[in-house]
Amino acid sequence: MSQHDSTAVLLLAHGTPDVLGEMAEYLGKVTGGRALPQEVVEELQHRYAEIGLRETPGAEAPPLTRWTLTQAHLLEQALAAAGHSLRVYAGMRNWHPYITDVVAQIRADGITRLIAVCLAPQNSRTSIGLYRRALMAALDADPAAAKIDLTFVEEWPEEPALIEAFAQRLIAVYPRACSDAGTTLPILFTAHSVPCRTIMTGEASIAGARPGTPIQATPDPYPVEAKRTAALVFEIAAKEIPALKQWFFAFQSQGVAGGPWIGPTVEDTLKAMRDEGHTGVVLQPIGFLCDHVEILYDIDIAFTETARTLDLRLYRPESLNDSPLLAEALVDVVISNLDPSPQTLNLEPQTSAA
Numbered sequence: 023m024s025q026h027d028s029t030a031v032l033l034l035a036h037g038t039p040d041v042l043g044e045m046a047e048y049l050g051k052v053t054g055g056r057a058l059p060q061e062v063v064e065e066l067q068h069r070y071a072e073i074g075l076r077e078t079p080g081a082e083a084p085p086l087t088r089w090t091l092t093q094a095h096l097l098e099q100a101l102a103a104a105g106h107s108l109r110v111y112a113g114m115r116n117w118h119p120y121i122t123d124v125v126a127q128i129r130a131d132g133i134t135r136l137i138a139v140c141l142a143p144q145n146s147r148t149s150i151g152l153y154r155r156a157l158m159a160a161l162d163a164d165p166a167a168a169k170i171d172l173t174f175v176e177e178w179p180e181e182p183a184l185i186e187a188f189a190q191r192l193i194a195v196y197p198r199a200c201s202d203a204g205t206t207l208p209i210l211f212t213a214h215s216v217p218c219r220t221i222m223t224g225e226a227s228i229a230g231a232r233p234g235t236p237i238q239a240t241p242d243p244y245p246v247e248a249k250r251t252a253a254l255v256f257e258i259a260a261k262e263i264p265a266l267k268q269w270f271f272a273f274q275s276q277g278v279a280g281g282p283w284i285g286p287t288v289e290d291t292l293k294a295m296r297d298e299g300h301t302g303v304v305l306q307p308i309g310f311l312c313d314h315v316e317i318l319y320d321i322d323i324a325f326t327e328t329a330r331t332l333d334l335r336l337y338r339p340e341s342l343n344d345s346p347l348l349a350e351a352l353v354d355v356v357i358s359n360l361d362p363s364p365q366t367l368n369l370e371p372q373t374s375a376a
Contacts, residue, residue: 029135030109030128031101031356033094034121034153037114038086038314042067042077044117051116062278066315073318087114089312089343090141093352100349101356108356109133115156125160128170135171137359139352141311143184144213144251145177146244148220173359179247180254183354187347188251189258191339192306196263199337203302207337208268209259210291211252213309214316215273215283216244245284248273251308270295274307274325275316289328292336302335311348313341 039048045067049058075084082088090112098110109131113124128136140153154174161170178184192209200207221242249271260266272291276283286294288305295303305325310317321338329336342348 027107028133029137029360030111030131030133031097032124032128032136032138032157033090033097033110033112033141033352034138034157035086035090035112035114035141036149036314037117037120038084039070039075039117040079040084040087042071042075045070048117065278069315069319072323073315085318086312086314087117089314089341090114092344093141093312093348096344096346096349097352097356100346100353104353104357106353106357106360108137113157115153121153121156122160122163125157125163125170129164129167133170134168135173137173137175137356139175139178139355142309143177143179143181143311144244144247144309145179146216146220147242148216148244150176175355175359177243177247178351178355179251181351181354183347183351185251185254185258187342187345187351188255188306188308188339189262190347191342191345192255192259192304193262195337195339196259196266196304199302199304199335200265202337203335205301206265206267207302207304208270208295208300209256209266210270210272210288210295210303210305211249211255212272212274212288212305212307212321213244213248213251215276215285215287216242217277217280218282218284221245221284245273248309255306255308275320288325292325292329292332292334296332296334300334302337303329304337304339306339307341310341312343317341 037048037051039045046058046063049063049066050056073085074080083091094110094112098108101108101110111124111128113119113121115121138157140150142149154176157172157174161172196207221244252269252271256266256269270291272286272288273284274288276285276287292303305321307317307321317338326336
């Protein structure tokens with residue numbers, strides 16, 4: 023078996039239930055087994071129902087699952103076109119296809135080297151750390167199994183093709199939105215919020231350090247990386263559309279249970295924009311790579327209604343989904359990690375909330 027034949031790529035994503043009746047079990051996966059109040063379960067069932075999830079399986083998978091599997095397929099094709107015949111798998115942390123099951127298939131296929139890429143370009147310990155733990159647990163589940171060398175890509179928020187992909191989506195909608203609104207519109211970039219404790223108590227130990235080595239507190243990079251992605255997207259788009267002059271940033275989809283989450287929220291930001299005299303906004307989420315409940319419900323339904331009550335017109339660029347530029351970005355990420363030695367991973371305790 024050649025080196026390429028024994029090397030593969032694993033795309034990691036959050037996962038989503040297939041039917042409404044799986045919501046409570048799914049949320050238990052998200053929270054690490056912590057039960058949520060029934061009203062929270064019912065609220066999330068409502069949101070998923072609004073974007074098309076039903077009580078029985080439909081003709082196609084839910085958007086997140088469908089687009090993630092599509093992105094894996096497109097990446098495999100793009101890698102082959104670039105001269106790298108690598109198999110690409112997709113595994114979910116919280117639902118089918120589970121990371122554990124996909125790793126079992128990877129072993130069965132004879133893979134000895136794995137490049138894992140999270141489909142969340144900005145690195146947050148809440149999400150990326152949990153993906154890493156889930157993957158390492160799956161790789162270590164069978165001590166007798168052959169070792170798989172792992173390269174784990176923690177972040178890629180400034181990947182040029184990723185920035186270009188978002189910028190082109192924005193450029194495609196902006197002139198039409200301004201024409202419809204009858205005015206030049208500002209941009210509101212968003213990324214998924216995370217619990218405040220993630221940012222406030224982030225800690226990282228030095229891999230390979232001797233026992234007793236002091237823990238080194240480090241800030242979580244997520245807020246900085248998210249805003250950096252937004253700034254780069256705006257810069258590229260403004261070069262093509264000189265009318266683009268102003269952008270804002272907010273964190274969306276704060277958890278419906280648990281402690282405080284980072285802001286500012288989209289709702290507060292929309293109100294502040296209205297108070298500044300704006301009559302519309304183009305909202306582009308730059309922390310999501312495909313349609314899911316945070317896009318199809320939180321933005322297209324909830325935020326659109328909030329904007330309406332504020333007498334604002336809200337427009338959203340198309341999600342990346344099957345964007346060739348996204349596939350190109352992932353190709354660049356994979357190729358840049360083909361040669362370096364596999365990483366030794368130091369696992370830190372992680373928590374999450376819904």
